[in-house]
Amino acid sequence: MLATEPRVRAAAGLPRRAPPRTPMDAEPRQVGDLLGALYEGALEQPPWHHALRLLQQRLQAAHVSLILRPPTAENAGVMINVGENHDARLSYEKQYFAVDPFVSLKEGEVMTPEELIGQQWLDGPMYQEYLRPQDVRYVLGADVYTADGVECRLRATRRHDSMPFGETDKALFRFVLPHLKRSIQIQSRIDSLECERQMLAGTVNRMLLGVISLAQGGEILEINDEARRILAERDGIWRGPNGLQADNPDDKRELQRLVQRALGHGSGNAGGGMVEAMPISRPSGRARLSVVVKAVPAGDWCDTRKRPAAVIFLRDPDCNTAPPSLDLVRRLLGLTRVESRMALLLTEGYTLDEAAEMMNIRRNTARTHLRSIFCKTGVTRQTMLVRLLLRSVFSLG
Structure with missing residues (x-):
């Protein structure tokens, strides 16, 4: 039917219908700006904010949102929004995510809630209690999944006095999706490296x-x-x-x-x-x-x-590393709190007599604690105990 439509329209004397516009029909500069913003968005804080703003302008949308980590009952999730209502975003993160049926879309598919759920979408609490009070009538969405488990949701909305999303709008979403997915993978890798860098930097500082x-x-x-x-x-x-x-x-x-x-x-x-x-x-x-x-x-x-x-x-040899946590030493070596404190004092260079005096205990009592420490740690001399502690992971705790 569709293949013969141009001939039918010509026989009836009707003008040829123009094909739907695609993203590539836009000015090359606009396309380049959008692609550049998508990839540069991996380095932004918050990420992709500029790209979402450009997408909002191209779609003439009220809001465009990228949910990087969907909310759960235990976690508010991570969302980047343009044209947002702050209170509405908090409401979604705390409550309405649980009744949102427009989720878990098949990757690569771009659709509206009516196409996924039907007209009963308009009778549900997500629309009646959350979207309608914000003057949101039309929603367009697509989901992105990566091999390392990232699930992202891209959503755009329009108000009640706007036109529904059409095929041109869906074509723009389809054009954006593969580039957004690659940029998300890049950002995920950057974030992983930054977490590793901060962890190592913290260890070096300690x-x-x-x-x-x-x-x-x-x-x-x-x-x-x-x-x-x-x-x-x-x-x-x-x-x-x-x-x-x-x-x-x-x-x-x-x-x-x-x-x-x-x-x-x-x-x-x-x-x-x-x-x-x-x-x-x-x-x-x-x-x-x-x-x-x-x-x-x-x-x-x-x-x-x-x-x-x-x-x-x-x-700086005059600046000793921060003393390890007493509880950490106790848990790792299986010592009592008194034994742990004595072991730390010996590691700091104090003699057994000095440690006993600082702990306000008798020398014989200190020797008893030291023998217990030797038994639990498997060392036989005080110097071996000091070496054990200095070469351990305690300083990282």
């Missing part, structure tokens, strides 16, 4: 190891909390307008030489595996800072002057 990363040109890219504390003391080393500076002229020259070698500007074999160390004296008379300078190998597929090219590690 170990009180200062870390300073340098770009290829020598400018400082990032400083962690411990390095910031050391530099703020301005005792031997600090951050000047032209980079790191040292009080001692010899230390300053040596630090600059090692940094230049690590950045690959010096002569010799300053390759990616280059690691150098030096002490930095402090005018206060405190113990010298330990400094390690390491080159960061270049990536195989990326070359940018804003990536770390060298890293400087700083250690």
